[in-house]
Amino acid sequence: MEPMTFGSDAHALLKLDPRTKLFLFLTCTLMTINTFSMTPVVLYNTALCAVLALCGRPWTALKAFVLLMVTVYVRVTVNAQGSVAPATLTIVFGLATLVLFCFPVFLSFSLLVRTTRISQFLAGFQAMHLPVRVVIPVAVMIRFIPTVQEEWAGIRKAMAFRDIRTDIGSVVLHPMRTVEYVLIPLLFSCIAVMEELAAAALARGMDADRKRSSYETVRMRIQDYVVIVVFCALLVYVMMTRFGAM
Amino acid sequence: MSKLNNEELQTQQPDKKLRTKDLIYAGAFGAIYLVLMLIIVMGSSMIPVLYLLSPLTVGVVCGTVYMLCVVKVHKFGAALILGILFAVISTMSVLPGFILAICAALAAEVVLWLGKYKSRFLYLLSFVFFNINMTGPFLRFLYNKDAFIADTVSYYGEEHAQALSAITPDWIFWGILACAIVGGIIGSFIANRLIKKHFEKAGVV
Numbered sequence: 001m002e003p004m005t006f007g008s009d010a011h012a013l014l015k016l017d018p019r020t021k022l023f024l025f026l027t028c029t030l031m032t033i034n035t036f037s038m039t040p041v042v043l044y045n046t047a048l049c050a051v052l053a054l055c056g057r058p059w060t061a062l063k064a065f066v067l068l069m070v071t072v073y074v075r076v077t078v079n080a081q082g083s084v085a086p087a088t089l090t091i092v093f094g095l096a097t098l099v100l101f102c103f104p105v106f107l108s109f110s111l112l113v114r115t116t117r118i119s120q121f122l123a124g125f126q127a128m129h130l131p132v133r134v135v136i137p138v139a140v141m142i143r144f145i146p147t148v149q150e151e152w153a154g155i156r157k158a159m160a161f162r163d164i165r166t167d168i169g170s171v172v173l174h175p176m177r178t179v180e181y182v183l184i185p186l187l188f189s190c191i192a193v194m195e196e197l198a199a200a201a202l203a204r205g206m207d208a209d210r211k212r213s214s215y216e217t218v219r220m221r222i223q224d225y226v227v228i229v230v231f232c233a234l235l236v237y238v239m240m241t242r243f244g245a246m
Numbered sequence: 247m248s249k250l251n252n253e254e255l256q257t258q259q260p261d262k263k264l265r266t267k268d269l270i271y272a273g274a275f276g277a278i279y280l281v282l283m284l285i286i287v288m289g290s291s292m293i294p295v296l297y298l299l300s301p302l303t304v305g306v307v308c309g310t311v312y313m314l315c316v317v318k319v320h321k322f323g324a325a326l327i328l329g330i331l332f333a334v335i336s337t338m339s340v341l342p343g344f345i346l347a348i349c350a351a352l353a354a355e356v357v358l359w360l361g362k363y364k365s366r367f368l369y370l371l372s373f374v375f376f377n378i379n380m381t382g383p384f385l386r387f388l389y390n391k392d393a394f395i396a397d398t399v400s401y402y403g404e405e406h407a408q409a410l411s412a413i414t415p416d417w418i419f420w421g422i423l424a425c426a427i428v429g430g431i432i433g434s435f436i437a438n439r440l441i442k443k444h445f446e447k448a449g450v451v
Contacts, residue, residue: 094292094406102288136266137327140273141280148281176436179307184444186278187314191450194274198267206266 009115012056018124020224021112027231028108032101035238041100042072044234048107055115064107071099118143123216151189155182268319275315276331279308294410301380301422302429309433310440312373317451320363325354332379343382350379370434377430381423388419
């Protein structure tokens with residue numbers, strides 16, 4: 001498994017500013033909340049896949065695109081079937097919806113995390129003139145969500161060795177036990193990572209009150225503006241399909 | 247090693263201001279809280295009853311995370327930052343829900359402040375207030391149920407929406423609020439037990 005915690009845009013064809021990626025994340029969340037019809041969903045998700053591919057993650061983008069197409073196909077076919085077998089239909093429809101709903105959020109989040117180094121984040125946030133109290137929790141949160149996933153996978157494996165299963169059946173049968181056995185190791189390992197992170201932050205002088213200088217240069221370039229304009233147009237289109245049709 | 251550093255820092259600056267270390271704790275616990283919350287909510291959103299009960303389940307599971315966060319920082323701001331991160335991620339689409347979630351976090355912070363960040367009972371009580379933020383996404387039941395059901399039709403289909411509509415009478419929001427409060431109480435009991443059993447022994451808090 002490739003290390004996924006630390007992003008990098010070394011192989012990217014298109015190097016975007018962290019602020020642009022943050023903007024993409026916010027617009028994609030807004031769009032997925034506000035749209036229900038298939039055409040805008042396919043449109044903006046395709047655009048997102050294209051950006052992700054250009055930013056140095058072509059294989060992830062390709063896999064995501066195939067998943068998107070399959071889900072849309074399933075959803076449209078199921079929708080056209082009418083109510084044949086209501087129970088199965090509801091489950092398949094619900095699953096497809098869940099995938100479509102989460103898709104842009106996860107994809108733009110992986111764009112944000114996997115193609116950006118944490119120092120680029122900090123430099124980008126600093127360029128937005130946000131106070132430290134906003135910058136650090138948000139940056140740490142973004143950095144930490146993949147860590148939680150990794151620890152979670154490790155804990156599942158460790159528990160499987162001791163014959164403690166974390167599937168749905170055992171969660172239903174012994175909810176408290178499963179919660180304790182999963183949550184406690186997760187919290188312990190995450191606290192260890194947090195203390196290392198705090199020590200690293202101290203060593204890098206994050207506690208100092210002076211303005212930090214940075215090795216990274218963050219600057220909005222022409223490609224950033226192009227991407228922003230494209231996604232703004234998509235957002236306007238989505239909003240028009242939502243509110244214009246009513 | 248890092249423990250030594252922390253103690254030195256605290257003797258140098260015994261202040262009530264949030265330092266970088268505290269901000270890191272708040273952000274990281276926020277990430278854990280949100281991941282757990284999203285797993286639970288997404289997993290249960292397929293089944294209407296479980297979806298309506300999600301404030302309770304989230305409270306039971308996430309209580310320990312919240313409690314560790316505030317106990318580890320024990321200064322003004324930890325619960326508030328956690329609450330704001332929660333509100334931004336989960337209730338961004340519903341403005342009244344967003345305001346409700348922020349107010350819940352503020353209330354929890356006030357309860358902690360009343361206990362001068364020392365009282366164990368008030369630590370536990372504050373989670374009951376904090377967990378009210380889970381009702382934010384459901385606030386639409388209170389003032390705009392029809393729109394909520396219409397959205398559900400387009401997301402999950404007619405069957406699911408009918409099932410959801412059948413089990414949601416007009417007072418459902420108050421039921422969800424009660425769920426959130428009960429979840430908060432159970433969650434804080436579990437957190438108390440687990441923290442005593444594991445984390446105090448290990449000297450983490």
